[in-house]
Amino acid sequence: MSKTVITSLGNELTSQFDKRFGRAEWFCVFDSKTKETTFIKNEFVNSNHGAGTKVAELMFELKADKIISGDFGPKAKELLEELNIQMVIIQDSTSIQEIVKRIVV
């Protein structure tokens, strides 16, 4: 039904949550229908300019409904708002596993 993207420091469920959005290392895509998680490497992590915008576009291509991260840059925020993607900000230092557990109720 819905896809949630969680920014992650690594490509495993035990990886730490990444508080950056545009320059997050990995993206964990969680599908609430199949309960499957897939990890996608962020290719824009080292781009000099506009990482947030490019990643926001990627989120649209992934058909994400919800993104969980620590902060969103102003440009990414503007774009995600237009694309009707929900932004969630949490400041907890936790693992991907824990976050997935919290959103599956």
Add this chain to the structure above:
Amino acid sequence: MPRRTRLRKVVAPPEFKGYKPYGTNKESQEYIELLYEEYEAIKLADYDLMNHKEASELMGVSRATFARIYESARRKIAQAFVETKEIVTVYGNSWMDETWFLCSDCHARFTIPKTLEQEICPMCSSKQIESLNQK
């Protein structure tokens, strides 16, 4: 008559209501009001490390106005430090570009897109949420 003050765009309001000094003997109730746009100016210039030109465009004001807001913010913080006063954040002349909500149970902050009908916390499904844009 002076021109009206243009509203400054603030991406997200501060996550706190204020700051209080500790370890001081001074029992003072005095406080300094830091405007949302001043908090935003400090954030953009010193945390996001933007130059004043970029930051001013983001806030929808001229570069000179941005510089004034930023200067006023720095002076207020300095005054609060030196005179051991509390800092309280107030709305000021700002508008938010998106409605942010705060969950009272798990403290997650989030937006609710137009396409979403139910107003619940996306992290813990709690209905105890409050809008951060109204004081």
